[in-house]
Amino acid sequence: MTFTTLRRAVALLAVATATALGADRLEAQDETAWVGTFKGTFVTDGPSGNMTLTIGQENKVWKFSGAVEAEGAPPANGDGRDIKVEGNAFEFTQTFGEFDVIFKGTRDGTTIKGTIEAYQAGSMVGSGTFELTKQA
Numbered sequence: 001m002t003f004t005t006l007r008r009a010v011a012l013l014a015v016a017t018a019t020a021l022g023a024d025r026l027e028a029q030d031e032t033a034w035v036g037t038f039k040g041t042f043v044t045d046g047p048s049g050n051m052t053l054t055i056g057q058e059n060k061v062w063k064f065s066g067a068v069e070a071e072g073a074p075p076a077n078g079d080g081r082d083i084k085v086e087g088n089a090f091e092f093t094q095t096f097g098e099f100d101v102i103f104k105g106t107r108d109g110t111t112i113k114g115t116i117e118a119y120q121a122g123s124m125v126g127s128g129t130f131e132l133t134k135q136a
Contacts, residue, residue: 031057034085037135038112044128046118047073051130053103053112064092066103074099099125110134 034055042051049070056063064080074097083092091104098120105114111133118126 033109034062034090034107038132039135040112040130040132042068042070042116042128042130044116044118044126046126046128047071048128049073051132053132064090064094064103066094066101068096103130105130 035057036055038053038055040051042048047068047070049068051069052067054063054065054067062083062085064083065076066080067076077095077097080092080094080103084090088107089105090107091102093100093102095101096118100119102117102119103114104117105112111131113131114129116126116128116130117124
């Protein structure tokens with residue numbers, strides 16, 4: 001290997017390392033932007049009202065928990081499960097009474113917007129939307 005070839009290899013390695021480190025920092029920044037409490041409203045073809053979404057992360061494991069306040073809406077039975085976070089999008093399922101509810105959304109800065117699908121015994125029985133803002 002010539003000295004010029006060695007210099008090029010070292011330079012490429014340095015660029016690759018810097019790029020990888022930058023990606024790790026960007027990923028960490030995105031993760032911290034997700035963590036917190038988001039509040040707003042939801043509207044469905046059934047109950048509508050106020051919604052709170054709490055997002056946390058422990059040891060790189062996401063934790064999502066939704067709470068709704070509306071007449072006729074059953075309480076949550078535990079936290080979210082089947083959580084997926086990719087880029088600025090997320091999806092999770094949470095049980096409310098006898099309904100499995102799938103929340104899908106995207107984060108744009110401090111705002112989260114998304115859709116709700118409610119299932120009972122495997123059949124979709126309702127749908128709606130939500131819009132939440134991160135609390136300080």
